[in-house]
Amino acid sequence: MSVYFPQKKLPYLLVLPQLVITAIFFLWPAGQAVLQAFYREDAFGLSQQFVGLENFVDLFQDPLYYKSMVVTMVFSFSVAFLGIAVALWLAVMADRVIRGRMVYQTLLVWPYAVAPALAGVLWWILFDPNIGPVALFLDRIGLHWNHFLNGDQAMILVVISATWKQISYNFLFFLAGLQAIPRSLIEAAAIDGASSFKRFWDIVFPLLSPTTFFLLVVNLVYAFFETFGVIDTTTQGGPDGSTNTLVYKVFKDGFIGLDSGGSAAQSIVLMAIVGLMTVIQFRFIERKVQY
């Protein structure tokens, strides 16, 4: 459908605010990053030197960069998988609750209102090796917890912190998805002799697959790009880079390592990944998953 305006200027005027915002907060910094990616700056920011593609060459020869990629993958898929699995389980349970349904559902949605950084702090306190109740409990059952020293434990901590909040979001989608499945389908399957376990895997889960796929993409994007706050308030990428995701590394190299060129080169790679994910998102989600 196309709309024709009598005046030629009005449409441009109407999209102007959006364009201005995009220009100031995205295009300009992005342009700066692109420029910086081709320069090397000394640690005090006093001099700049054009180095061509050298920042990128350095980046792709840096084993730490590959390590960060692996960390990001492990982190993102863990967050997406855990978030989806727990939310699906909760939604299936909530769908069965009859009494006090509203209370249950509202409580499960609350965590989404908590800022990611706050969620990080919350879990950081719970798991603090010296005072955190969860850490103390784990110690008592013979599991020594110290995410400042143990990289795997640090990863578990950031995954839990990042997932926690996302569960609410996933839960809402799954609950809506479950409620959209006609009850008669489940009843037909019951008459067809399917146990409740089979009914879930043969009927419910396949019918939720469009929702699940949508959430997988959304959760991966979230874990990739929106978990800076969680990592910054808990592990700050440590210990020894074991939770240093690509996004956190951009910040760390740029502002702590003061390597603005390398950091800029990394953000360009990230922008490319964002672009790719957007394409995937449109390709598959717009077309809806067929079943």
Next chain:
Amino acid sequence: MTDLVLKNIGKTYPNGYQAIPSIDLSIEEGEFIVLVGPSGCGKSTLLRMVAGLETITQGDLLIKGNRVNDKEPADRDIAMVFQNYALYPHMTVRANMEYGLKNRGVSKDERHTKVMDVAQMLGLDELLDRRPGQLSGGQRQRVAMGRAMVRDPKVFLFDEPLSNLDAKLRVQMRVEIRQLQRKLATTTLYVTHDQVEAMTLADRLVVLNKGKAEQIGTPMELYDKPATTFVAEFIGSPSMNLFDAMLTERGIELSESLTLLMPHQYRGAIKWGIRPEHLLQSDEANGDFSLQVQAVESLGAETLIHGVLEDGTEQPKPIVVRLAGPHLPDIGSRMWLTAPLKHWHLFDATTQQRL
């Protein structure tokens, strides 16, 4: 042998609503029973209790002599066709039909033969690899029936299976369902609110009203001898003309000036009924009463004449006459009618029961 017995079956929903106070019904093997009644009278509730989808809160349900109240739907050996068909949208037609057999551990070869047999019977063999979304409404309806048939259950349950089809297809499927059921000789419980469907399909009809069985009998029994005014009005289309009257020694007094002669022992307030198709056109000399024509519906083979009874009172009493062939009386004109005695129906005005 009785196949399905409902003994004093009742349903009270958890919110306290009593949908069905108590129903008794024995169904013979191979019988086609239709549950009919207006919306909300508890037809689906009753059917779903038989299916095991709704708990039975009172009474006993016996299938082939075994009490099945507490059995899971899967263990009752029934198959159900839902109003919205409830086909699994992500499975092919074949997978839909096979699913019940698969869950019961039927071997692959046997499943294949059974599905092919039923598919051929229903003309679905070309469609086996399609998904429900790629089928027309009528085809989906067939698949839903096929899914029920492959399992060869003891009892078929249908909940308004034709109500989503257009009128022509509905008639076609109605005939087909009846033929299939005869051929398979499977006991069938069929829910509908369409009295034509009910009349044409049923061996026996159960007319439900507010959860109570008003009458159980063959379609012709219900047509000829409706037990209550509710059944009288529900069965037959257009429905029976019913008038308030007094039964006295003189006969049936419809009003001060209109009395129909009839010897009867009963005295008191009654309802007098006659079906539109039983009224005959007459003339002033022979007619029992007259009506003033208000509207004429010409259907070609027959004509429906809507009018008001001329009984000497101001109160308009609507009456419908169904005449064979074309008729074109003027609106407002008078038409004389005779009402043959053998087609009269008398009901007690207070209990609404047939006299």
